[in-house]
Amino acid sequence: MPTTTHRTRFLDHRIPSLYAGRYALAVEQKIDTVAPLPARDQRFDVRTQRFALGDSEVQACYPVPGGVGKYSQLLPHITLDTPGLPWAMLPAGEDDGSPWMFLLVFREGELPDDPHAIGEVTVSTVAQLLRGQAGPGKPPAIDTDSLLDGEAEMACRSIHIPADLFTKLRPTFAEAALLAHLREGGRPDADHVRGADPEPNLDECNAVVVANRFPAATAARHVAHLVTVEGFEPYLRDTAAPSEGLRMVSLHTWTFETLDDNGIGFGDLVANLAAEPDLQLCLPVPPGELDADARQRIQGGATVLPQRLESGERTIAFYRGPFTATPAQPLPPPREPRLDSGGEALIYLKQSGVFDSGYASAFSLGRTVALADAPFRNRLLEFRKAARRAARRAAAHPELIAGRAVSEAGAALHESRVRTAFDHLLESRLPLALARSGAELATAPRRPAAAAVRGNGALSALSADALRVTVSDTHTRAVLRSAVREQLDPVQEWLNRLAALQMVPFDHLVPDPRMLPPESIRFFYVDPGWVRAAVDGALSVGVGHALDEDLNELAAAVPDPPACGVLIRSLLVPNWPRTRYTAFHGETELEPLHRAMFGSNVLMLLYPDTLDTFTIAEAPQGIHFGIGDLHTIDLRKLSGVVGEYIKEFPDPPGFDKFLRPSHDVLDVEGALVPALKAALELQTPLSPAQFALQMFKAPQLQTFARP
DSSP, rough: OOOOOEEEEOOOOOOOOOOOOEEEEOOOOOOOSSSOOOOOEEEEEEOOSOOOGGGGGGGEEEETTEEEOTTTTOOEEEESSTTTTSSSSSTTOOOTTOEEEEEEEETTTTTTTHHHHHHHHEEEEEEHTTTOSSSSSOOOOOOOOGTTTTTOOOOEEEEEEEEEHHHHHOOOHHHHHHHHHEEEEEETTOOOOTTOOOOOOGEEEEEEEESSSSSSSSSSSEEEEEOOTTTTTGGTTSOOOOOEEEEEEEEEEEEEEOOOOOOOHHHHHHHHTTTTTOOOOSSSTTTTTSSSHHHHHHHHOOOOEEEEEHHHHTEEEEOOSSSESSSOOOOOOSSEEEEEEGGGGGGEEEEEOOOOOOHHHHHHHHHHHHHOOOOHHHHHHHHHHHHHHHHHHHHHGGGGGTTTOOOOOOOOOOHHHHHHHHHHHHHHHHHHHHHOOOHHHOOOOOTTOOBBBBBBBBBOOOHHHHHHHHHHHHHHHHHHHHTHHHHHHHHHHHHHHHHHHSSOOHHSSSSSSSSSSSSSEEEEEEEEHHHHHHHHHHHTTOOEEEEEEHHHHHHHOOOOOOEEEEEEESSSSHHOOOOOEEEEEEEEEEEEEEEEETTTEEEEEEEOOOSSEEEEEOOOOOEEEEOOOSSEEEEEEESSSSOEEEEESSSSSSSSSGSSTTTTTBOIIIIIIHHHHHHHOOOOOHHHHHHHHHEEOOOEEEEEEOE
């Protein structure tokens, strides 16, 4: 099926030509034939955001600042606009590729200075921080001589991390290198060859720093801090943190809140929907309890309901709404173009001795909905009044119609031309008619016998038969529609909404709750005969005589009803409101004609054509990192078609084996990376880009085929 592609690449890092710091350049020149030239020393600084990070440097954070949701399966991360920022400084004693900033996540009650995890920090100058005057905790061991001009008096924010907490959360430098990478993303449908590896475009690159800790699965507040490790390098290796804890510079901070995670996620719900054996909208039929006709009706979407006959007798009847499990059998052509009553639509099943009341109920429903809508009733009566008046004019003056080839496909006279013609006839013929005697009028050419003029100047009533014959003509109907367009349009708009099932109550659509049990998805067809009966019922309101029934034909040309649809009753509906539902007919994507919610957990989608496949996709929220609902990740290829899905990892599911003993912290270096290398059969070290490719969490997708 057609899709829109985006180019996304993960890159290891961006090593600067010169790391941030102070440099001295010494230049000496020696020429054998002349005396030595004086040496020159040139000092210069390479600067970076060493103690504070401007808000403009942060492109995005996830979870979003202030966000509330179920985040226990995602690793928080921060995206920076400057591609090389995490590698702009080299931690003391480390090799190229080691970042100097880490992302740490804390929960309520963990930080002494921020017990409620609301983002409280201590603000001081850099000089005060380095002298230990910012508060408890060992300050970073930074030589004041290394400070650049203006840095000593710069304001910075810091946090106090207790020693035991830091020991539990701290990543090693090897882990930090894997948790930071570059991401290059192109525009939709970016021009590139799959499998090619062009030079990265730095304008499309961002640096990403990922935390090593999952948020809590219970309701709790969290605060994330992007900290600098300058001056704390020994404590990220083997040196134990000092008993007073550490006071670390916080370059950026944000807060979010998790909700209780009941363990049922998006993937679990859609997998459960897809696991049902029968996805058609009908009742299960017990074997051997029904005759063939009754079985066929139940399997087609009918149910059995009590019925009271006009005689007062009580019995049962089959009822089926507009939704059918299989395509509805076309109805035989009726003797009359429209139904006049619900009784006409009752189907007697001789073999079973009961009625099928589906179409009769549709007629009654359409009539009831119309009667309950006072504005529609008034517009319907206004339309009929205007149509009767126009029909009398057309019958009295057939020259308006004669000789005009008016087609049913839209070649009717324009409304203004019709009105002008009527006005002209009334102005030119009526005064002349009033001046003649009754005998002259009786023999006037091209004047119907019924179109006599009374002494008071009003047209006498035309015979009912003459009017009905006039209205029955196809060309005349086209002219009449144009003549009463102002009154007809609101009537047809209302009927169009009824034909699209926008006014039908849910218990008429799904008459038995067993057809749509909790956590289910059902596919169905729409019966145009049922829709037609409902429209007939609405048009039966206010019908006084046979002419009104004929005039109903002017309003009854509603668009084709939806061809099929989908009903979903699931926690997906309220809890994942941005879920994407997509239907395809072949390779053509179908746009829904109507989308409706019933209660809080039932969604209905109606489509103009039969669907072949239907997909439910998790809403794309950018690129995140974490695990799926079953606590697995999608293992992806690192060569060939890079990123192509291989299998679920690990097998059996469960990420607990890759966590440190407490605090939901990933044991990246000691457990996860060795297991990933074995699963990928990788002989070389796993790079940051390769690690990001495995941990990246793509939106989940479930595809259904038409049952």
